[in-house]
Amino acid sequence: MKDTATQYQDIRDAIRDLCAQFxxxxxxxxxxxxxxxxxxxxxxxxxxxxxxxxxxxxxxSGLGLTEASVIMEEI
Structure with a gap:
């Protein structure tokens, strides 16, 4: 099981990459x-x-509230 710090890193990285285009x-x-x-x-x-x-x-995408929060946090 991933720890909390790395559990959502793939989402964070993807959002950062997308945001870097703007x-x-x-x-x-x-x-x-x-x-x-x-x-x-x-x-x-x-x-x-x-x-x-x-x-x-x-x-x-069927993600949960935590994932949505991570997305918004990165944006």
Whole structure:
């Protein structure tokens, strides 16, 4: 059994890799335009991270609240 520090490391690494594609300049541009980060949200959606809490039977990832919290923490 993995300890708590490493149990969710694969999720953390995947989210960090995805977020690294959208640097500070991207979010500054979105903020300055008072826009919505559509490309970032689309990337999260394509990777399946926005469906974390949706059961697999309904097309989601079927992850739990802890995993969803880890996702949000990394974002």
């Amino acid at each position: 640097g500070d300049d991207y979010f500054r541009r979105v903020d300055e335009a008072r826009g919505y980060p559509a490309e970032f949200v689309d990337a999260l959606t394509r990777a399946g991270w926005l469906s974390a809490l949706i059961p697999e039977a309904y097309g989601g």
